[in-house]
Amino acid sequence: MNAANLESRIPNPALENHQPLGGRIVTKPFMILGVLVLIGGYFILRRFLFGMGDVSHMSNGFPIGTWVVLDVVIGTAFGCGGFAMALLVYILNRNAYHPLIRPALLGGVFGYTLAGLAVMIDLGRYWNAFNLLLPWYAQTNSVIFEVALCVMAYVTVLWIEFWPAFLERMPPAFKKRFHLHKMQIFLRRYMYVFIALGVLLPTMHQSSLGSVLLIMGSKLSPLWYTTWLPLLFLISALAMGYGVVMLESTLVQRAFKLPSEAALLTRLSRVGAGLLTLFLVVRIGDLLARGQLGLAFAFDRYSILFLIETTLFAAPVLILASKRRCANTRLRFLATISLLAAGSLYRMNGYLLAIDPGNGWIYFPSAPELLITVGVVGLEIMLYLIFIKTLPVLLLPGRIAEAAGRPS
Amino acid sequence: MDPDRRQFLRGAASAIATTAAAVAAPVNEARAFGPREPKTLPPNAVGMLYDSTLCVGCKACVTACKEANDKPPEQPAALAAWNQGTWDTAEDISGKTLNVIRVYQDGAMTQKDREEDGYAFVKRHCLHCVDPSCISVCPVSAMRKDPETGIVTHNPDACIGCRYCVYGCPFNVPQYQFDEPFGQIAKCQFCNHLQAKGQLPACCDVCPTGASLFGLVADLQAEAERRLAQKPGAVYEFPRGQLGGDRSGHEAPIGEYQPHVYGEKESGGTQVRYLTGVPHEKLGLPVLPDHAYSAVSEGMQHTLYKGMIAPLALLGGLVVLARRNAKAYHDEDPTRTDDEEDSR
Ligand code: SF4
Ligand code: SF4
Numbered sequence: 001m002n003a004a005n006l007e008s009r010i011p012n013p014a015l016e017n018h019q020p021l022g023g024r025i026v027t028k029p030f031m032i033l034g035v036l037v038l039i040g041g042y043f044i045l046r047r048f049l050f051g052m053g054d055v056s057h058m059s060n061g062f063p064i065g066t067w068v069v070l071d072v073v074i075g076t077a078f079g080c081g082g083f084a085m086a087l088l089v090y091i092l093n094r095n096a097y098h099p100l101i102r103p104a105l106l107g108g109v110f111g112y113t114l115a116g117l118a119v120m121i122d123l124g125r126y127w128n129a130f131n132l133l134l135p136w137y138a139q140t141n142s143v144i145f146e147v148a149l150c151v152m153a154y155v156t157v158l159w160i161e162f163w164p165a166f167l168e169r170m171p172p173a174f175k176k177r178f179h180l181h182k183m184q185i186f187l188r189r190y191m192y193v194f195i196a197l198g199v200l201l202p203t204m205h206q207s208s209l210g211s212v213l214l215i216m217g218s219k220l221s222p223l224w225y226t227t228w229l230p231l232l233f234l235i236s237a238l239a240m241g242y243g244v245v246m247l248e249s250t251l252v253q254r255a256f257k258l259p260s261e262a263a264l265l266t267r268l269s270r271v272g273a274g275l276l277t278l279f280l281v282v283r284i285g286d287l288l289a290r291g292q293l294g295l296a297f298a299f300d301r302y303s304i305l306f307l308i309e310t311t312l313f314a315a316p317v318l319i320l321a322s323k324r325r326c327a328n329t330r331l332r333f334l335a336t337i338s339l340l341a342a343g344s345l346y347r348m349n350g351y352l353l354a355i356d357p358g359n360g361w362i363y364f365p366s367a368p369e370l371l372i373t374v375g376v377v378g379l380e381i382m383l384y385l386i387f388i389k390t391l392p393v394l395l396l397p398g399r400i401a402e403a404a405g406r407p408s
Numbered sequence: 409m410d411p412d413r414r415q416f417l418r419g420a421a422s423a424i425a426t427t428a429a430a431v432a433a434p435v436n437e438a439r440a441f442g443p444r445e446p447k448t449l450p451p452n453a454v455g456m457l458y459d460s461t462l463c464v465g466c467k468a469c470v471t472a473c474k475e476a477n478d479k480p481p482e483q484p485a486a487l488a489a490w491n492q493g494t495w496d497t498a499e500d501i502s503g504k505t506l507n508v509i510r511v512y513q514d515g516a517m518t519q520k521d522r523e524e525d526g527y528a529f530v531k532r533h534c535l536h537c538v539d540p541s542c543i544s545v546c547p548v549s550a551m552r553k554d555p556e557t558g559i560v561t562h563n564p565d566a567c568i569g570c571r572y573c574v575y576g577c578p579f580n581v582p583q584y585q586f587d588e589p590f591g592q593i594a595k596c597q598f599c600n601h602l603q604a605k606g607q608l609p610a611c612c613d614v615c616p617t618g619a620s621l622f623g624l625v626a627d628l629q630a631e632a633e634r635r636l637a638q639k640p641g642a643v644y645e646f647p648r649g650q651l652g653g654d655r656s657g658h659e660a661p662i663g664e665y666q667p668h669v670y671g672e673k674e675s676g677g678t679q680v681r682y683l684t685g686v687p688h689e690k691l692g693l694p695v696l697p698d699h700a701y702s703a704v705s706e707g708m709q710h711t712l713y714k715g716m717i718a719p720l721a722l723l724g725g726l727v728v729l730a731r732r733n734a735k736a737y738h739d740e741d742p743t744r745t746d747d748e749e750d751s752r
């Protein structure tokens with residue numbers, strides 16, 4: 001079949017059904033994740049008892065470490081699947097991608113919620129965190145203030161967007177007893193407002209994550225410091241959103257032996273490639289315009305980071321440029337990994353690796369610091385697994401094949 | 409064109425449209441983007457002139473600062489055993505040290521205030537910027553600048569400990585106490601509790617040579633320029649404690665200054681002035697542009713979020729599209745339920 005059919009085919013609701021995957025929850029991988037979460041938990045406890053210095057290598061030269069950079073700056077970009085898919089399906093009306101929306105949304109729910117958890121571990125005066133919501137403390141010039149409020153709002157929106165999946169699973173008697181059907185009708189009628197917010201809010205805070213770096217000035221290498229940072233962060237967040245949907249879909253399909261969504265993913269990968277091209281055009285164009293492209297070939301530390309990063313951005317574009325390679329599952333998977341690595345490295349460079357605070361400060365995360373991050377990510381995956389097994393998130397075999405118009 | 413190819417182009421077009429739709433408003437604005445207006449020195453701005461050539465490295469100011477601000481002595485592990493650990497040996501400002509004297513050393517270190525084979529002292533603490541990055545980044549207004557005196561203060565009851573002030577300060581001044589379970593941000597607040605009582609900042613009060621001199625910023629600037637205009641070696645009466653105060657001065661020859669008053673223009677200007685014999689960047693005083701990066705970052709925010717117009721306009725467009733498209737595939741949107749019957 002060719003992909004053009006796919007677009008014209010209006011899915012028949014009778015054939016489609018989100019369903020819980022079922023199956024055992026406590027499996028071997030689940031147990032391994034559990035152990036990682038426990039280890040992370042132990043160090044989190046130590047952080048609260050003895051202070052951050054006990055577990056982390058952060059310093060007053062590098063006061064922002066892996067918790068913020070991996071869990072929040074990169075973690076929320078991994079949580080942009082819901083944002084990216086909503087933009088495609090509901091705003092640009094590409095309904096063929098609909099089967100991918102709910103799992104993407106769920107990824108967003110956990111990516112963002114656990115970024116919030118990581119922030120609470122990272123805040124040096126967490127007991128004052130509530131001050132963020134008190135108007136007399138608000139400081140509206142602060143980019144971080146915008147990011148904080150916007151992310152909180154988006155976490156709420158994500159849970160609301162995902163809430164129907166809970167409602168569908170509740171026993172009718174329970175819903176009646178608590179008048180939840182009213183809520184169901186309400187959500188059903190006004191969901192478009194939350195969908196719109198679910199696109200607006202990430203647009204705002206993902207670009208702001210770039211604006212945060214504008215304060216760094218000469219501490220950040222000119223290869224990264226530009227007033228286009230907000231746009232570059234936004235484009236890379238969207239690209240990573242599509243990347244994550246492709247990754248998640250491929251992994252779930254393999255792990256649970258579901259029929260492949262290859263036709264859809266092939267097309268989605270090209271959307272991702274388009275975004276990466278746009279990113280590269282802005283990135284290189286800006287360096288040329290500022291006359292800083294020469295720094296890229298100085299072959300010092302920053303130049304090498306830049307070259308690795310740019311290669312990772314360009315590789316998926318090259319791989320996906322040919323239809324043949326694009327339809328190849330293995331190559332597409334490779335392109336996806338490269339895309340996600342590129343976006344992650346770009347963020348890591350901007351926030352940590354391309355920063356020189358002077359005075360000889362250096363930073364390399366400690367093992368406990370990383371284990372906390374591993375624990376948080378482990379928890380995220382565990383919850384994701386529980387949710388797809390018990391809640392109607394995935395479109396299940398047979399039905400998905402028909403919906404996507406592909407014989408299984 | 410074969411359908412596959414067309415599909416790709418469509419995909420690419422939709423990718424570009426995707427971004428364009430999401431960023432059209434911000435990008436259009438960004439073209440008109442510029443830093444916000446620079447801030448100006450408050451009317452009665454107080455400040456400090458630190459003359460590195462006068463500093464004898466006695467560290468009386470470091471001790472006085474600790475006493476005035478209730479900070480414990482500090483012994484880095486490598487120096488802990490030295491002198492039975494009785495001496496404060498802080499190497500740099502930290503969560504326990506608001507002010508420190510650092511030494512520049514080169515080669516044989518035979519002459520003071522000389523770049524080659526010389527040595528020099530430099531003092532490190534908050535410069536009380538005119539347009540402070542620490543205030544600009546702080547989400548909860550924990551950093552504030554006094555509108556009269558320009559002193560930049562920190563309020564630990566507001567502070568959430570996000571450490572963006574540490575990250576963003578161009579001089580790396582605010583210091584978080586990483587080794588405390590309930591750490592806070594430590595930073596020189598220009599002894600505003602002493603100033604409120606009419607006293608001098610502790611470090612200027614105890615300085616025996618007038619290397620740390622308190623005064624109004626405008627006067628200190630004039631004093632710095634006066635010193636630069638003198639001939640090196642000429643005898644000069646250096647005021648001590650407070651510029652224009654009643655203390656006796658200290659007579660000494662004018663040093664061989666670098667022809668630059670550091671702190672006047674750096675990062676949009678500060679309320680501290682440095683005169684040095686060794687180029688300032690060798691002393692850990694970074695080379696910075698004349699504008700504050702806070703003006704760049706706030707300029708961006710003000711352009712994108714002016715009156716929340718762009719975000720609201722974008723939201724309006726998104727709501728209309730989402731409504732139309734979610735309706736068109738009604739059974740498809742996330743609100744679709746399996747059990748219609750019981751929701752009726
Ligand atoms: S030197 Fe740093 S801490 Fe002091 S006012 Fe300037 S930005 Fe703030
Ligand atoms: S650490 Fe405290 S003072 Fe510094 S920016 Fe964060 S909230 Fe503000």
Ligand code: SF4
Pocket residue numbers: 469472473474476477506507533595596597598599609610611612
């Ligand atoms: S003004 Fe006060 S707090 Fe600041 S360095 Fe001097 S003594 Fe320390």
